[in-house]
Amino acid sequence: MLVGIPLEQSNSAIKPKECAVEMSDYLVAVADKRCKRSFSRVFNYFAPRLRSYALKQMGNEALAMELVQDTMSNVWQKAHLFNAEKGSPSTWIFTIARNIRFDMLRKLQNRKEDVCSDDLWPVLCEQTADLNEAPLDEQVTLEQIGHLFEALPSKQQAVIESIYIDGKSQQEVADELEIPLGTVKSRTRLALQRLKGMLHDSE
């Protein structure tokens, strides 16, 4: 129980439209005056609803509460970014929660791609981009490949040409050249290894 902040009665009887106006006023009071009372009203309305959204999305109470906490902390700290002309408090708070959920799930799934919710939905955007120099990727041109291809031993060339240019299967190539399938496989492997090696050397 909080000292000095009277807890509010249920807001559930409020109609959506009136609720939006009322919540919007509270958010402005939080932004302008850091009004704790106003924030507790916003909190009491949204936190339980967020929790039921979060439970569905995260499927686990601890993560759900983390999502609620992060969302409501952002509402408290960044209320000045709320703009009633751009949308309702519900929409604003939903986008914050959705963004946090997106980043949480990405982290949980251990995905390494550098995509973050701010790029997609810049709802809390005050950041500027960083400029990490990306390492140069290996590049291969068609001409380069053609050139390197000619440097292969003729037996390997024949196998590679049948498979990668004529689109034949390894078995077809074996039958055609009257050599064992294993030989086709090893020539292919050697040729690709060799090409790869040459590609590295030509960097």
Next chain:
Amino acid sequence: MIRFHPSNQQLVNFVEGSLSPAVSIMVSAHCDMCPLCQRVVEVETERLASELFEENLLPAREEASGFSFADASPRYSTSSLVSSSSMFDNMLANIIQMPDAKSVDGKIQSRGTRSPANVSSGSEADTHKIELDGRVFTVPRTLRRYVGKTGNWSSLVGKLWQAPVDLGNQGVANFIFMGQGGSVPEHTHRGTEYTLVIDGEFSDGLNKYDTGDFIFMDGQNTHTPRADAKDGCLVFSIVDQPLHFTSGIARLLNPFSHLFFR
């Protein structure tokens, strides 16, 4: 004129945040260029938000405080309601101890991967533009951060240029520029290929595409992108599996396409 858009379902999933990060980037960048889809996203966001927070009556019974036991939904035990209520009380008490963002030394806490130390000292405007051969292209907002993660341009074949964009490990993104008459060898896809036309027009034997068009291809499509207009065409493309070239000498590229049109 933009003729190719993400599907309605893709837009809805984008709003929900349930698309993969790579596809989200493509949809988001398309929306930067397409007022129509932007509007759909806005409407869909409002609809979803009001569905969650305004129409959904069940959670209203468990307001953070002041709930009545008589109203409590029978699936929740009394003890879980009490504990969730005190959890909310604690949470509220913790949050209002936090300083507001403006007073934290101007730094914004973000869950994102960026830290203020990484902020570029270069001119902000430079990061919004891509330069190739004396031409300057403005990229959509979503892609701006990736301009700095773009490698150098290299010539692929003929009038085709590509610059890889480091997105981490999911899919491989490239800016590809097709000069007039430039063409990508005919190919199909082992996975999926998303392409967004940043500037210019091209055709691929299936359709003609214009600036802003959002193109999705998978194993069912075989195409040969080609730019015929004088100014050429810049696209942003993400593939999750190497392309599979289907004709002529380009087939020889297949074992290496992971190094290439990755």
